[in-house]
Amino acid sequence: MSLSLSSYPKRFAILTLLSATRVFFFYKSRRNLSKRLKSLNPISQNPIPKTPRGKIFFISQTGTSKTLAKSLHSLLNLNGFEFDLVDPKEYEPEDLHIESFVVIVASTWENGKPPSNAGFFVDWLTESADNFRVGSLLLSKCKFAIFGVGSGSYGETFNAVGREGDVDEGNLAEVFGKWSKRVVGALSSLGENGGYMGNGIGDGSEDEAVSEGDDDEEYDDEFEENDDESGIVDLEDIAGKGPSRKKGVNDKLINGKSNGGTVNGEKAMATPVIRTSLEK
Numbered sequence: 088m089s090l091s092l093s094s095y096p097k098r099f100a101i102l103t104l105l106s107a108t109r110v111f112f113f114y115k116s117r118r119n120l121s122k123r124l125k126s127l128n129p130i131s132q133n134p135i136p137k138t139p140r141g142k143i144f145f146i147s148q149t150g151t152s153k154t155l156a157k158s159l160h161s162l163l164n165l166n167g168f169e170f171d172l173v174d175p176k177e178y179e180p181e182d183l184h185i186e187s188f189v190v191i192v193a194s195t196w197e198n199g200k201p202p203s204n205a206g207f208f209v210d211w212l213t214e215s216a217d218n219f220r221v222g223s224l225l226l227s228k229c230k231f232a233i234f235g236v237g238s239g240s241y242g243e244t245f246n247a248v249g250r251e252g253d254v255d256e257g258n259l260a261e262v263f264g265k266w267s268k269r270v271v272g273a274l275s276s277l278g279e280n281g282g283y284m285g286n287g288i289g290d291g292s293e294d295e296a297v298s299e300g301d302d303d304e305e306y307d308d309e310f311e312e313n314d315d316e317s318g319i320v321d322l323e324d325i326a327g328k329g330p331s332r333k334k335g336v337n338d339k340l341i342n343g344k345s346n347g348g349t350v351n352g353e354k355a356m357a358t359p360v361i362r363t364s365l366e367k
């Protein structure tokens with residue numbers, strides 16, 4: 088026995104056999120592990136194949152909200168929902184009326200104001216929303232969800248831009264992760280109800296995971312929908328008449344004079360939009 092094992096060819100053959108067996112079992116265990124990990128994530132197993140594109144805006148000064156928005160972007164794409172990650176400073180708010188799905192991840196900055204990358208965007212929204220004729224129809228075709236990032240230590244201005252996350256609690260990623268899953272769930276149920284497929288506009292049925300302006304419901308259901316059908320102002324008419332970053336569009340007439348895109352030396356916000364609505 089010892090004679091035969093000590094011969095080099097036989098030793099070599101046994102070692103080779105042992106190595107091959109080890110490689111085989113290692114390969115099998117890796118495959119089992121990856122199968123188990125996949126089964127732990129049922130959402131990503133069945134991605135919904137067809138979705139209209141939505142927009143995720145990040146309103147961020149030092150990158151926290153941007154990082155969260157990026158992770159949500161990956162999660163939504165992984166689950167088959169096509170969204171663009173958008174810096175609001177690169178976006179013309181007058182185009183909001185054509186969006187079907189908007190997610191905003193927004194930090195609050197000094198004195199309860201939004202970070203500078205969204206100054207124009209937020210002012211535009213605020214002024215338009217404050218106008219009783221424009222406000223209710225501004226996002227009438229759009230489902231939207233907002234996650235706010237702020238610090239409780241700022242008291243009254245805590246999360247003035249949007250609610251939900253408190254950096255002081257030390258669990259921002261966890262809170263955002265849970266909220267993100269609820270967004271995926273809301274989108275999935277819209278898809279199941281036929282409200283998300285095709286043109287991406289919900290049919291307004293009660294089955295949809297959307298609410299209609301009730302403050303309490305807004306944070307139960309991730310996607311808010313403005314369903315006001317009163318039709319006082321046609322946003323199709325307003326589009327292109329408001330302030331714009333697109334070349335030439337900002338040069339509007341205010342009180343009959345060209346403003347060069349500014350009012351009193353400052354960039355015009357929603358004033359022309361509101362003016363248009365009031366003149367109708």
Ligand SMILES: Cc1cc2nc3c(=O)[nH]c(=O)nc-3n(C[C@H](O)[C@H](O)[C@H](O)COP(=O)(O)O)c2cc1C
Pocket residue numbers: 146147148149150151152153194195196197198199200202236237238239241244245246247254
């Ligand atoms: C100068 C400064 C002012 C802030 N003001 C507020 C505030 O008024 N309300 C609030 O909720 N959080 C406030 N915060 C906290 C920020 O919202 C928090 O740090 C957040 O993570 C920043 O997100 P960002 O990196 O996306 O800009 C402030 C932070 C700084 C540094």
